[in-house]
Amino acid sequence: MGLLSDPNRRRALISLLTRLNAPICVVCYMAGVVWFMGLAFEPFTLRTYMSENAMGSTMVEERFPSGERALATGREFAAHKKKVGGMPVDWLVKTMQARGLEVFTQTFSRTLPFPDENKERYMVKGTNVYGILRAPRAPRTEALVLSAPCTQGDHNNQAVGLLLGLAQYFRNQIYWAKDIIFLINEHDLIGMQAWLEGYHHTNTTGMDWSPLQGRGGSIQAALSLELSSDVITSMDLVLEGLNGQLPNLDLANLFYAFCQKIGVLCTIQGKLQRNDWDSVSGYSHSVQTMMLMVMKQASGRPWGDHGLFLRYHIEAATIKGINSFRQYKTDTNTIGRLLEGMYRKLNNLLERLHQSYFFYLMPSLSHFVSIGYYMPAFGLLAVILLLRALDLWVQLASPPPGTEDGVVDTEQMWSPDVLSVLTPLVISHLTGVALYYLPIHFQKMALEHFPVSDTEAVVLTAIAVYTAGLALPHNTHRFVSGEGTEHGWRVLKLVAVLYLAVLLGCTALINFSLGFILALTLVPVAAFVTPHVPKVPSAFVLVILSPACTLLFSVFFFQELQEVPISFQDGWVLYLSVISQGILDHSLYGSLVYPLIALLVYPCWLLFWNILFWE
């Protein structure tokens, strides 16, 4: 407590911090970025290991034999799907019943706020079919889910075939202690959302669905299967769920352990693991893998059908079969054995998966970075904001030279200050509210007046509101409070910097990747903006580092990371569709990224914009 009570030492420390403020900030920023890049370096990461006792030491034997028959069922399914022109509900019900499951269906319908051009849907109607294999060995209080989406076209037929094959095989085993639910969902995430809401008796998004007739116990874990070819070269694991939530690391460990055991090539983010971590290319490979995970997590959308399970505290992942040009192929038998092994281990669970990490990044499937290692990278960036705030506080606290009795002066200056700080705060938040509400509500009007499609109308309205916001705040506050004072902008900046620090801190706790990317771009803005820097170049920098431009760069960067670089033209189209997807994700599944950006981050950025044009 010496530091808190000894005035001399405090004064020394504070003067040191204010004198060296700029260099310390630069060093912190560099250190934060370097720390983050260092996370992918293998010696700094931890090896994954199985923490859950029930899944670690138990022996299971996999002997799924009927891969060929599963493929035949898949082909039959494909034929029926083609005939019906959608989900062959009757055939599925019959087939599942023939395999000895309790079969139920659920219908749902949903009208999207505006047509989704990526998936070409607007008024969605569909049916989920699920069969429950009741546990013979235990009271039916817990359940596991295996799901496969029924997609249009030729995709995913093998997944449904394998699912039905597994159902038949599991039915004949006696060791199940948990109900196993085999779910075939239509319209991917929308169907999944309907089913999960029905299962848990919640309705968070205002969707219409018929109530479920049959139910298992509380769901412990779920896997979603995507498989579109008869043979595969590798299995890919997808973890990122809604709002950047991740399943317990033990689920990934389980997948990895079985891939090792059975000898299937396994990837994460579509990247194979490499052994040459000490070479430059090896390091850049793991950076690439980790950055892909960061970008996907930051987007806040579910990257597979499993993404919505996580909201209900159910550990879930998507497993994708990938068929590339490699020589070595894996047949359906082996995939079936892989899944059988995983389900038998999950069946052994005594409590929910909770032993291992929930906050992690994976530079490869065998290594992970835990929260204790990656948070300092964010902390170093956040410290800059606190240092700037301290500097401003010291400047505000020391009375300006010339006036002797500081007390009376600050008292008098205080009341207009409150007004001049409050006005930009309120106005920028109102702009944020407009950005949040207008795009969806004004699409009709935009459609009447401009020759654009529905989706374009929404996205372009959003961009228009966003740009209009740039002109609004600094014009209005002059109306209200006259000329801005030197004191005024400092108070405003202090408020804005603290606001940003709290905002980014909370975001990083919920979704580290999003918080870190926002910090990376917004912290420099917050640190350097004053009314006295040259206007035009700083305005340019400010716009470049604004949330919307960050998103634009992220789109290109993501394509670059996936090794499918695109031209600017295509990038722009993709950017527009990403925005519309973000808005759709919010209204369909309750993703929080769009409201966060519109209602909090953008207004906060506007405050800094306001400070730059403080006159």
Next chain:
Amino acid sequence: MAAPLTLLLILAVTIRAALYRSSLADLIAERVEVVSPLTAWKRVVEGLALLDLGVSPYAGDVFHETPLIIYLFHFLVDYAEITFMVSAINDVFVVPIQFRKQKYALEAERYPLDCLELIRSPKEMYYIPLKVAMFYLLNPFTILSCVAKSTCGLNNAVIALFILTTIKGNVLLSAIFLSLATYQSIYPLTLCAPALLYLTQRQYIPVNFRRFSFWWFVAQYAFMYLGSLFVMICLSFFLLGSWDYLPSVYGFILSVPDLTPNIGLFWYFFAEMFEHFRLFFLCVFQINIFFYTIPLSIKLKEHPVFLIFMQLAVISIFKSYPTVGDIALYLAFLPVWSHLHRFLRNIFLVSCVLLACSALFPVLWHLWIYAGSANSNFYYAITLLFNVAQILLVSDYFYAFLRREHHLSYGLYLKRKDGSEATLVLK
């Protein structure tokens, strides 16, 4: 003065009315930071339902408010929103008036000349009530607590009335309101000391243990206090026809059986503790609140109003089921001590921590309860930090107050013996 106050009132009422009507009200009423098992409106409604059915409201271990509260709401339940709004506004009318006449003239005569800038001018004093009103009415903590219909608002109103009557020098009413506050939540018992000190000071009775007049006054006050407390307890008994409420209200406060997480220090400790240590630590934790009364009264016997502030802060930090409404009450006093701002040392740090913690409470709660990815340690860490920040805030004000007193008697610009500028160090 009247015009801004009216504007302020209209603004405050509008905010609350808007929030009552919005969908947020239900969400807020569920937050553990805003309502405690003692003050939750949901529980009051449950108690009322039981009462209407002719069952004791304390059956079922849900309701823990006092009988007078339940009979109050028995008549007012349809107007609950209005009641809470009135109680909030009542606080505001009450709290500010008191500080109008601090001893400006008295101080000006006594102290060295260079201290004049330490003493508040009447002009500054003039705006203090408005600032207090603003701090209380527009404090997000008060708004949340009011929108959640936490009965904490009523307790605050009673305490505010007690402070008002004490400062006006009305001995009888002061004793009655103090006993009402004690009846509500035990802890305001410690406010006895400042009330006595203030009233003796006002009636020019020296605080001297060998003087009869002092003891006579203490006896009078104690008689009035205990008498009205007795009346209230008996009234409760006759209303309900049983003593059920004693263990259910006071036993509940003192023995802390409900370990729902809140912003206090109790829940985590007692959830983790072995059962056979429970009683010992319970005593330690509870004595903690009452213990500070003695040293603080000795140190601050000249300044009972500041003592009230300190006591309120100590109560709201260490009580067994604290909510943000309790914090809002003592935060409302801060503008009164605006003359101490130049001596505060950690105010920046403390306000940053308080701000960050308030934002982190719901985030970590979400991660713990809904997402399932964090655990109780995360939430408790923030609770701990929040309380440390509050303690720092209070001790900082205490230090600043003592330092001002020191400067008032020794001059503002202290010199060492060799003529260089000296600094005060707290060790």
